[in-house]
Amino acid sequence: MASGDDDKSYWNATAEPTRFPQLKGDMEVDVAIIGGGIVGITTARLLKEMGKTVAVIEARRVGREVTGKSTAKMTSQHSIIYQTLERKFGEDRARLYGEAQERAIREMQRLATHYEVSADIEAMPAFCYTRDEKHVAEIEKEVEVTQRLGLPASLVRGDIGLPYDVLAAIRFDAQAQFHPTRYVAGLAETLPGDGSHVFENSRAVDWEPTRVVTDTGTVSAAIVVMATHLPLGQVGGYYAMAYPKAEPVIVAPIGRAPPGMYINAEQPSHSIRTHRGPDGKIYAIAAGQSFKPGHTDEERQNFADLERWLASFDAGPIAYRWVNEDYTSMDSAPFIGWSSSTRDGYLVATGFDAWGISNGTAAAMILADLATGKDGHPWLDVFDSTRIKPVAGGGEFVKENASVAAHLVAGYLSSKPKDYDALEPGQAAIMKIDGDNVAAFKDETGTVHAVSAVCSHMGCLVGWNETDRTWDCPCHGSRFELSGRVIHGPATRPLGSKITG
Numbered sequence: 394m395a396s397g398d399d400d401k402s403y404w405n406a407t408a409e410p411t412r413f414p415q416l417k418g419d420m421e422v423d424v425a426i427i428g429g430g431i432v433g434i435t436t437a438r439l440l441k442e443m444g445k446t447v448a449v450i451e452a453r454r455v456g457r458e459v460t461g462k463s464t465a466k467m468t469s470q471h472s473i474i475y476q477t478l479e480r481k482f483g484e485d486r487a488r489l490y491g492e493a494q495e496r497a498i499r500e501m502q503r504l505a506t507h508y509e510v511s512a513d514i515e516a517m518p519a520f521c522y523t524r525d526e527k528h529v530a531e532i533e534k535e536v537e538v539t540q541r542l543g544l545p546a547s548l549v550r551g552d553i554g555l556p557y558d559v560l561a562a563i564r565f566d567a568q569a570q571f572h573p574t575r576y577v578a579g580l581a582e583t584l585p586g587d588g589s590h591v592f593e594n595s596r597a598v599d600w601e602p603t604r605v606v607t608d609t610g611t612v613s614a615a616i617v618v619m620a621t622h623l624p625l626g627q628v629g630g631y632y633a634m635a636y637p638k639a640e641p642v643i644v645a646p647i648g649r650a651p652p653g654m655y656i657n658a659e660q661p662s663h664s665i666r667t668h669r670g671p672d673g674k675i676y677a678i679a680a681g682q683s684f685k686p687g688h689t690d691e692e693r694q695n696f697a698d699l700e701r702w703l704a705s706f707d708a709g710p711i712a713y714r715w716v717n718e719d720y721t722s723m724d725s726a727p728f729i730g731w732s733s734s735t736r737d738g739y740l741v742a743t744g745f746d747a748w749g750i751s752n753g754t755a756a757a758m759i760l761a762d763l764a765t766g767k768d769g770h771p772w773l774d775v776f777d778s779t780r781i782k783p784v785a786g787g788g789e790f791v792k793e794n795a796s797v798a799a800h801l802v803a804g805y806l807s808s809k810p811k812d813y814d815a816l817e818p819g820q821a822a823i824m825k826i827d828g829d830n831v832a833a834f835k836d837e838t839g840t841v842h843a844v845s846a847v848c849s850h851m852g853c854l855v856g857w858n859e860t861d862r863t864w865d866c867p868c869h870g871s872r873f874e875l876s877g878r879v880i881h882g883p884a885t886r887p888l889g890s891k892i893t894g
């Protein structure tokens with residue numbers, strides 16, 4: 394039975410499929426890039442412009458993972474972030490963060506125009522608002538900080554185009570929204586030729602700083618970029634410095650289309666933007682409150698909350714629903730650059746905190762410069778991936794790692810049945826069978842799909858993602874199909890097999 398189906402995402406379902414070949418045999422290029430999301434494909438495109446040969450090695454299909462499951466806002470308005478960055482990193486580095494996002498948005502527009510990529514890029518203001526008195530001062534402060542940093546911000550109140558009035562909002566002008574799967578696939582189409590390649594269905598299962606190995610071939614290169622969302626395995630220790638958050642996403646036709654992109658400052662979080670679908674209807678793409686991957690009860694609650702909220706936009710029946718994940722770094726800034734301060738490792742980019750469209754493009758701009766020997770990129774002052782200890786991230790770091798320790802021992806029991814017979818059709822559970830932790834799901838025909846519940850990355854117990862029918866690791870964010878096959882790293886090996894019946 395299929396699970397983790399990429400077409401659950403509205404963006405993936407409304408994009409043409411890509412058909413790049415699988416890597417077969419051995420080859421050599423200047424730069425090997427593992428991962429064909431926005432970071433990998435943009436890095437490849439920029440490197441090719443700089444005269445380098447590249448090979449993108451993508452485990453599944455380009456653009457269809459985290460990027461193709463996002464809400465795809467192109468904005469430097471990242472909810473409440475600049476006052477946090479200013480507090481933790483100082484004014485100059487907070488300014489660099491904003492500059493990187495604004496430049497990245499312009500770079501995406503340049504790439505789409507130059508390569509004639511049809512990605513439905515539309516100019517749109519971005520708002521972060523509150524309806525809660527407790528957050529008004531925070532919004533006002535964010536306006537004050539962002540104006541001082543030179544960002545296109547203003548303070549607005551009352552009617553901002555939503556079905557309800559707000560107490561305060563920050564408005565960023567000259568922002569945009571786009572179709573993420575078409576954008577990444579369109580850029581990828583421009584890569585093959587003149588010694589450069591894109592490979593799909595080619596999962597990296599082993600790696601060295603100058604070589605990438607899949608089950609069907611190898612790519613040797615002077616430099617390897619790990620654009621796999623989180624670096625694979627234990628590279629750079631980022632799995633312990635950035636933690637995964639899952640979010641519910643729903644898509645429905647709406648009668649009251651708001652004229653912007655919106656997110657609120659308080660919890661539960663509600664984010665919305667619109668897109669005209671192939672049938673001419675206006676669809677809302679809405680994301681809700683985050684939860685720990687594999688925590689089924691929170692997943693249910695957060696989807697229900699999001700649906701209730703979306704109803705106020707005169708929403709029709711829900712057409713798509715899926716869960717997407719991103720990593721939050723312990724000090725709020727992404728990690729971009731070399732995985733080791735001695736520069737003998739990999740180029741990496743991670744920890745985008747659900748703002749990796751602009752951050753991911755900025756990352757590609759930095760990585761392309763580093764890969765061509767240009768050192769000292771100014772934006773590294775804020776993003777440097779080798780900063781030893783995340784600045785001021787201590788409390789969060791301890792809390793998250795304690796939670797990982799708990800999942801190594803106990804896991805999250807999403808439901809109670811103790812053996813296969815006790816499972817209802819459509820039900821999943823973690824159970825002990827012959828002393829082993831087993832992740833079992835009984836489908837509607839009564840067939841049980843059972844695999845080891847122990848994540849192949851670092852041994853946490855996986856939990857059930859009811860919407861996508863996948864097993865998701867709460868500790869480091871790996872995701873697996875019902876068969877145990879990897880969907881999303883840092884794991885690269887499947888869950889162990891278990892007898893099914």
Ligand SMILES: Cc1cc2nc3c(=O)[nH]c(=O)nc-3n(C[C@H](O)[C@H](O)[C@H](O)COP(=O)(O)OP(=O)(O)OC[C@H]3O[C@@H](n4cnc5c(N)ncnc54)[C@H](O)[C@@H]3O)c2cc1C
Nearest residue numbers: 428430431432452459460463464465466597747748749750
């Ligand atoms: C609900 C949600 C909404 C979001 N909305 C926004 C938004 O509106 N604006 C914004 O700026 N950001 C948004 N984000 C964040 C943004 O989508 C991500 O940060 C960004 O897309 C990450 O891009 P990436 O290239 O790092 O990862 P991906 O797009 O996941 O690309 C990584 C690729 O690497 C491949 N890969 C992994 N392991 C291997 C391997 N072993 N071998 C080969 N290939 C491998 C994967 O298959 C994948 O295709 C959102 C995130 C979430 C969770």
